[in-house]
Amino acid sequence: MALHQAFQDKSTAKDPRQTDALKLQARRHYVFDSNQRTCDESVIELIPSIRRLIEVRFNVEAIKKEIDANPDMPLELKLQKWEKMKLTSFARILALAYSYSLLTVTLKCQISILAADICTQFEKPREPVATGWSSYLPPGFANYFGSSAPSTSEPQKQPDVGSQQIFMQCIQYFTSTGIQQLFDNIEKAMEESLQNITLKQQMSKDEVRAIFESAEKRIFSEDGVEFCQLVAPLDENMNMVGETLQNLIRRLVRSLKSTECKDTTRALADYYLSTACGRIPGSSPAPLAKLIPPLSDTFHSISSTSFESPLRNSLCSSDVHQLAIAVFSSKIA
Template identity: 25%
Template sequence: MFSSTWNFMKRHKRKLFFAGALVGGVYFLGKYAQKKIREIQEREAAEYIAQARRQFHFESNQRTCNMTVLSMLPTLREAIIHHLNSESLTSLLKTKPTNKLEIWEDLKIISFTRSVVALYSTCMLVTLLRIQLNIIGGYLYLDNSISRNGVAPLAPPDVQQQYLSSIQHLLGDGLSELVTVVKRAVQDTLGGLSLKQSLSLLELEQLLGLIRAQVEGDGVEKGASSSHRKPLAWYMMPDEENTLAAQACGLTENDVMTIKLLNETRDMLDSPDFQTVLNTCLNRGFSRFLDNMAEFFRPPPADSNPGSMPDSLSQVSLPLAKIIPIVNGQIHSICSEIPSHFVQSSYFSASSQDLLMIEQVKDFAANVYETFSTPQDIQH
């Protein structure tokens, strides 16, 4: 039996050799495939975990953005009221002064100016902080998730503080200049209107459009000052030359890192995507403002029915003297830090929280975070 088996193997040794090699190859190939599949699964699991951690960090960062915006609104509101103090005029009117008409004219300009400034500055605050905190958030993610091999962190605490303090430009010099520009536009648009002139909501919307056109540079040039109109981004960040001049007496390593962050922020502010996002916020803000105003243009209940409400609303007019106090009080809704409707959503009102919910703002924030939380960016 062994002899026959041996003879069989001798006769078919080449076939047996190839069969053995094939079986061995299949075995080792199977082992290799299992190893590769396991490596792919482990890599996919690691990528999934990293992506989940990154998403969690991003969402946490957005909540920080929202809370930061809301916490700064009272400061912004007080700064605007400091520049445009209508309360002193309303108090003066209660004393029945002889120059009552003159005071009313001043109140007209100041009331519209401070509501329009509140709309612009709140939109700027929301969008600027989205950029700054997502740049910082992206760098912090890299600092915490990637081995730095002894290299200094991208966003140490001192740099974060120095960088984020640049928001004071919007609350200081930027706001002062914005007040000047808006006040000039309001004076040009409303200065000639009589206090007795009646305006419909549509006419009020058209007047606001003229003011926006002059402030944003989309309208007909009026006077020599129009040729020197600054872009909206100027009110949000100091000029690069001013930043460098302030640091001219010797730059520390933290100063260099801060200037880098400021320049990256300016690049974002100059991008077409940001211009689109800011314009979307402004459109939403002015729309919410008009929603608030619409509540005061509704006809008396006895004169209206559900079927005629929209037409009646467009027909209602109010004297400018009655519109002024309504406009004057809108700053408390626009710059409200408590849940209201300009910065989170509800249909009839104007609070800055609605701006935080705009999809374009969310998408833009995600793009900024994505840009600054990817490892290759740290090599630039």
């Protein structure tokens, strides 16, 4: 019985079909992993420009400097400046959380879609087709008869590299246009969430976190912003681009609209927000005015790309990995 099993195992191991399947599987793993590493590098390279956009739009330091440089500022004007700093500090942290998270998931989806296309190229090669008398010739011998001999194979469809390159530039729409729309929505939602909270109000870290949650609900209400509209808005101009590019963009939109993508984006944003609130010193409730400066200062640590930064940890998260696999496996896109 053992001898029969050993012979059966040996026969199975030599099965060419199984060997080919294992080779394809190994190649898929290689393509996926190598493309994900490239994606991580791209995210890290784009982060400094995203951070600068946030700093320019929500310039907390300029407000602080103005208050400190004018000790004789009228009380009413000083209160106005503090109210502005309150809004700007909260909005800046929320803008960081969602712009970093959306950048990460968008590039992960794009790279996974292209990696899947690469695998399609070698998983489904066109089989040689021989017809007529040439089918009786030895392999390659029909070539000696020139163009008059029937073709022994169908042409291999080449990937549309140009469309793929343009597709990857979708992220430029987000970093130039979409992100400003995101900032607008965040500022409006945060202003509504803070309107009934005074600078003197005693607040704990959990209550500060609840302010962010309130703004998030406003941003992503039924009539709120859609992630895909910030990255790849589909409009009448879609008919002006090629079919391959249209297909890639539509797959990206399906990915960004998926429950998996939305949940992953919010999970990443939650990680940034929880980290920021957790780094506020002290454990007892304090007036909001005293919490604003340390909350604002957390921006500099959580926005970095250092080894232990939230960004690096998010790139290694299981949620992001599972999303990339789902898109790569065409379960979403």
